[in-house]
Amino acid sequence: MRHLLATALLTLPIAAQAVDLPKPAAVFPAQDWPETRLGWQLFYDPILSGNRSVSCATCHHPDLGTSDGLSLGLGDGATGLGTKRVIDAKTPPEQRIPRNAPALWNLGATEFTVFFHDGRLEDDPNRPSGIRTPLGAEMEMGFDNALAAQAMFPVLSGDEMAGHLSENDVAQAVRLGQLTGDGGAWDILAKRVEAIPAYRTGFDDVIGADTPVHFTHIANAIAAFITFEWRADQSPFDAHLRDGAPLDAGQTAGMNLFYGKAECSACHSGLFQTDHDFHAIAMPQIGPGKAARFERHNRDVGRGRVTGDEADFYAFRTPSLRNITETAPYGHSGAYASLEDVVRHHLDPTTALAAYSINQAVLSEGAFTNDTALIENAKDVAAIAAANTLPTTHLTDTEVAQLIAFLGALTDYDSLKGRLGVPETVPSGLPLDK
Structure with missing residues (x-):
């Protein structure tokens, strides 16, 4: 049951054509090359x-x-990539990053207007800035869109990029609440970048030689790069939608389940398989949870933390399924390392939650006291289960195999390394993660 045989898929008859498939009509705005090139360098540069x-x-x-290949990553205070990331014994991280690092595929498409697992950042044409964040109007102006504004969150997070306590000037500014303005965290980072001649010259072509570099310029360049680099709409499924190119038998059967009996498309709708909405599906939560340090608990109530509405507790954003075979682990806390396991969770969420083991996750070295704190708290687990809105679905092992085959048809293999790839060096001269 746990091991799906690929050979079984080869003997399946091709099912009838599914109906109501999405239209291949995604819009990706054209990007300015000098800005995109700057964003490429800044994306890989530890200077930020x-x-x-x-x-x-x-x-x-x-x-x-x-993403980073981990259920919950380690930011500042560790070195290396993925499962090879190791803790620096001299300045270890205080905890794991509270949520799974989301993949970046197709975020530059115009339909993506809401970001993060809880949607706390979104485009909002009714606001002067054009975006809405929980950080207030002072931190909204100057970004091209919400995709660009994403960049301000990691650099201000001690767990991710800022550092802890007073170990550097950025961390000190964050601890003092000095985020914007002269001497604030953004200003420190912008001045660092501007002091590097190659970056200053690059920004001359984007904002003009007489305009000082602001953090929002850096963020806008990174967003331009993400839009250009991580477009993934040339999968077998896309070829099927555009040109009628046939999927294989297993993929076709899985597609019909996805848009039919299994009702996956009720939430995973549209060209990129997301309704951009929030749903509570009893997903297990490991790690510290997205809570303020002073709250002294490990609950992550997801969308409810943004809206304050108990009806939104434990609801998280529907992820896009593009390149899903390449983006494990899965779930807002990366609870599941296996695509099959997370598919089966969707079939019977509360039963899967009750049976969950942290052995189903992927964590790098180190043990933190809050890794299993919530899943060992019966009251909190019961609250997650009670919030579930996803009904039980009955599928055979063969049908699960077919669904997974279809999910494989959403992979655009040509996109996986990006259009520009990893640069050999960056203008700061700092070492790259490779």
């Missing part, structure tokens, strides 16, 4: 972290599906 040791690519690397 407090201790100059962590880059965007540390947790979003093409070798790891634009």
Whole structure:
């Protein structure tokens, strides 16, 4: 039951054509090349972290599906990539990063307007800035869109890029609440970048030689790069939608289940298999949870933390399924390392939650007291189960295999290394994560 035989798929008859398939009509705005090139360099450059040791690519690397291959990553205070990331004994991290690093595929498409597992950042045309964040209007102006504004969150997080306590100037500014303005965390990072001649010259072509570099310029360049680099819409499924190219027997049967009996498309709708909405599906939570340090608990109530509405507790954003075979582990806390396991969770969420073991996750070295704190708390587990809105679905092992075959048809293999790839060097001269 746990091991699906690929050979079984070869003998399946091709099912009738599924109906109501999405239209291949994604819109990706064209990007300015000088800005995109700057974003490429900045994405891989550790200069944007407090201790100059962590880059965007540390947790979003093409070798790891634009994520980090871990259920919950280690940011500042560790070195290496994925399961080879090791803790620095001199300045160890305080905890794991509270949520799984989301993949970056197709985030530059115009339909993506809501970001993060809880949707706390979104495009909002009714606001002067055009975006809405939980950090207030002072931190909204200057970003091209919410995709660009994403970049401000990791650099201000001690767990991710800023560093802890007073170990560097960025961490000190964050601890004092000095985020914007002269001497704030953003200003420190922007001045670091501007002081590097290759970056200053690059920004001359984007913002003009007389305009000082602001953190929002850096963020906009990174967003331009993400839009250009991580487009993934040339999968077998896309060829089927555009040109009628046939899928194989197992993929076709899985597609019909996905858009039919299994009702996956009720939430995983649209071209990129997401309704951009939030749902509580009793997903297990490991690690520290997204809670303020002073709250002294490990619960992560997801969308409810943003809206304050108990009806939104334990609801998380529907992830896109593009390149899903390459982006394990799965779930907001990366609870499942196996694609089959997370598919089976969806069939009977509360039963899967009750039976969950942290052995189903992938964690790097080190043991933290809060790794299993929540899943060992019966009251908290019961609250997650009670919030579940996903009904039980009955599928055979063969049908599960067919679904997984279809998910494989969503992989755009040509996209996996990116259009530009990993640069050999970056302007700061700092070492890259490879």
